[in-house]
Amino acid sequence: MREDHLLEVKGLTKFFEIKSGFLKRNKNDLKAVHDVSFFIDAGETLGIVGESGCGKSTTGNMIVQLLEPTAGEIYFEGEDITKLKGEALRKKRSDIQIIFQDPYSSLNPRMRVFDLIAEPIRTHESLSKKELEERVLDLMEVVGLNPSYAKRFPHEFSGGQRQRIGIARAIALNPKLIVCDEPVSALDVSIQSQILNLLVKLQKEFQITYLFIAHGLPVVKHISDRIAVMYLGKIVELTTKEDLFLKPKHPYTEGLLSAIPVPDPTQRDLKEHRVLIKGDIPNPVHPPSGCVFHPRCPYATELCTQEEPLFEEKEAGHFVACHYPLSEGKGTIYSREGNHDGEVHFES
Amino acid sequence: MGESFIQLKNLKTYFHTEEGTVPAVDDVSLSIKKGETLAIVGESGSGKSVTSLSLMRLIEPPGRIESGEILFEGHNLVDYSKKKMRAVRGNKIAMIFQEPLTSLNPVFTVGNQISESIIEHQNKSKKEAKQLVIEMLTKVGIPRPEKVFHSYPHALSGGMRQRVMIAMALSCNPELLIADEPTTALDVTIQAQILTLMKELIREFETSILLITHDLGVVAEMADRVIVMYGGQIVEETDVYTLFKHPKHPYTKGLLASTPKVHELKEELISISGTVPNPLDYPIGCRFADRCESVMETCRTVHPELKEIKPGHTVRCWLHE
Structure with a gap:
């Protein structure tokens, strides 16, 4: 455990028991997260990307202690928080906060904005009425909400503004780490970028560390320093943003990259030759043998069906779980199209 | 690609709610040519879905088609009885929705x-x-x-x-397929499969498509022509290449700039400030004025008309008068 790692998880695992059949006698484990390890340095943003059911949200929920891990350790500032109880745990909770995906269901509709933002402060600190008011109005301003709206209810706000309320709640206690669980997925494109820019601004201002969870690479790319790609409960690749986009080593990452529609119609014919990942995501109750990705992998061999690849550091800071990691430049969108400058040029 | 075979003319679909009247589709005219894929882009509340539902005559109270024409094979679908409409729906015009489970x-x-x-x-x-x-x-x-x-x-x-x-x-080999956010609920690898499939089928069946989406990436891959909607109205219409290369309306430019681009290592993400106006109370001037960076005096007082600035390229903006 290194000092500069704000958070380090080791062998994090969560199984959910699924009961089925007559009198629910058949028990199966849904392996939502299986032996996941990573760290986040103070001040950095780690993105976690993956499709439905890959375990990204479960991972986030375990880190904020909303779910208890089946196995594994979560070190926060050198201390294993899975072992904490009572007052010690309560204290740590104020350092780790979460922003949820759906700003419509995550705010109590009967509470006014003021009370929504004051709630975490009341729980963790004892401030006078005046100090509390100052603090809440100040927070509203910081996240770009008009303080005169403090007496309003959540339904009077648009999705983007509601997410700002959620962000104000999350930063109210000056946390060190915020888990952002798909904070912009429910928002319109023009509002998404407002919220992303706000998160970046807050990070600079208050030195916050983010674990940023999303289902798509485009959103994660803008905010992350490093990115972890998850598939069926496992991290299959983890590296810096630049390496992930320029030289992905895992075939799944390559497939994810090539599946993203390019907002440039002149590239559409080139995209016809893209690597399409075939098939569907398998049932996590009965994951495939060997490498979990092998049934959909265009490069899978006999070995992949039998032996699970180790999650190893193949290059400095570049972790991959694959028997045949892609060599540099092979199959990436950049090398194929040879065009880094697809920028939109405006005419005035 | 030949003649336009379906045309909307000055279509108005309003919703009469308890709080007031919402002009969800406010004077929209468009046409689709044979074999063409026309995309309608816009954010929530722009009226893109209500436009397609109106075309299928699937508007339920409190919504109503107030005026305008839907011309299909020489007939006005607005005048069709429910029974006559059923013979068109699913047969000549078919639709796929965002959430296939529901x-x-x-x-x-x-x-x-x-x-x-x-x-x-x-x-x-x-x-x-x-x-x-x-x-x-x-x-x-x-x-x-x-x-x-x-x-x-x-x-x-x-x-x-x-x-x-x-x-x-x-x-039923329809002439027109309306696809309303067909891949929005799907994971990105599955979305790529479905888009590829749709492209193959378009080629094989020569079906015309009206594609409703908020995703400019999907538009860039699928569309021949694009309509951008904002506040129930068309604000820009042109072919797909011009839209991405030379967008004219400040809203279109903002949408393009705020779309995260994976394929560039550029960091800056430009956003459009503010939020969409309340549809119960649209401003008298341009509906985008409050969020527009190039807003002028006129924009706040006079509503701009849709003008053709080049053949096939129309814009609703005072900057392009």
């Missing part, structure tokens, strides 16, 4: 549901219909179609359900 009936098998429209519209026997359904399921890339024929929708994955929807929509 648009498929959970208590009937997949085969049963697709056969229904074939038997209804094409005078086929049950046996002939089954054969056609299995043929269609194979075409949309469903493995073991005989088994899927007898399955219920809940037993299929999201991607498979959307394939079933596409098979159902294309089973």
Whole structure:
């Protein structure tokens, strides 16, 4: 455990028991997260990307202690928080906060904005009425909400503004780490970028560390320093943003990259030759043998069906779980199209 | 690509709610040519979905088509009776929706549901219909179609359900396919599969498509022509290449700039400030004025008209008068 790692998880695992059949006698484990390890340095943003059911949200929920891990350790500032109880745990909770995906269901509709933002402060600190008011109005301003709206209810706000309320709640206690669980997925494109820019601004201002969870690479790319790609409960690749986009080593990452529609119609014919990942995501109750990705992998061999690849550091800071990691430049969108400058040029 | 075979003329669809009247579609005119894919882009509340529902005459109270024409094969669909409309719907104009689970009936098998429209519209026997359904399921890339024929929708994955929807929509060989956010609910690898499939089928069946989406990436891959909607109105219309290369309306420019681009290492993400105006109380001037960086005096007082600035390129903006 290194000092500069704000958070380090080791062998994090969560199984959910699924009961089925007559009198629910058949028990199966849904392996939502299986032996996941990573760290986040103070001040950095780690993105976690993956499709439905890959375990990204479960991972986030375990880190904020909303779910208890089946196995594994979560070190926060050198201390294993899975072992904490009572007052010690309560204290740590104020350092780790979460922003949820759906700003419509995550705010109590009967509470006014003021009370929504004051709630975490009341729980963790004892401030006078005046100090509390100052603090809440100040927070509203910081996240770009008009303080005169403090007496309003959540339904009077648009999705983007509601997410700002959620962000104000999350930063109210000056946390060190915020888990952002798909904070912009429910928002319109023009509002998404407002919220992303706000998160970046807050990070600079208050030195916050983010674990940023999303289902798509485009959103994660803008905010992350490093990115972890998850598939069926496992991290299959983890590296810096630049390496992930320029030289992905895992075939799944390559497939994810090539599946993203390019907002440039002149590239559409080139995209016809893209690597399409075939098939569907398998049932996590009965994951495939060997490498979990092998049934959909265009490069899978006999070995992949039998032996699970180790999650190893193949290059400095570049972790991959694959028997045949892609060599540099092979199959990436950049090398194929040879065009880094697809920028939109405006005419005035 | 030939003549335009379906045309909306000055269509107005309003919703009469307790709080007031919402002009969801406010004077929209458009036409779709044979074999063409026309995309309508816009954010929530822009009126893109209500436009397509109006076209299918699927507007329920408190919504109503107030005025305008929907011209299809020389007839005005607005005047059609419910019965006459049923013969068009699913037969000549078919639709696929965003969430295939809610648009498929959970208590009937997949085969049963697709056969229904074939038997209804094409005078086929049950046996002939089954054969056609299995043929269609194979075409949309469903493995073991005989088994899927007898399955219920809940037993299929999201991607498979959307394939079933596409098979159902294309089973009567429609002239126009309306696809309302067809891939929004799907994971990105599955989205790529469905988009590729749709492109193949467009080529094979020569179907015209009205694609409703908020995703400019999907537009860039699929569309021939694009309409950008904002506040119930068309603000820009042009071919797909011009839209991405030389957008004219400040809203279109903002949308393009705020779309995260994975394929560039550029960091800056430009956003459009503010939020969409309240549809119960649109400003008298330009509806985008409050969020526009180039706003002028006129914009706040006079509503701009849709003007053709170059052949085939129209914009609703005072900057381009």
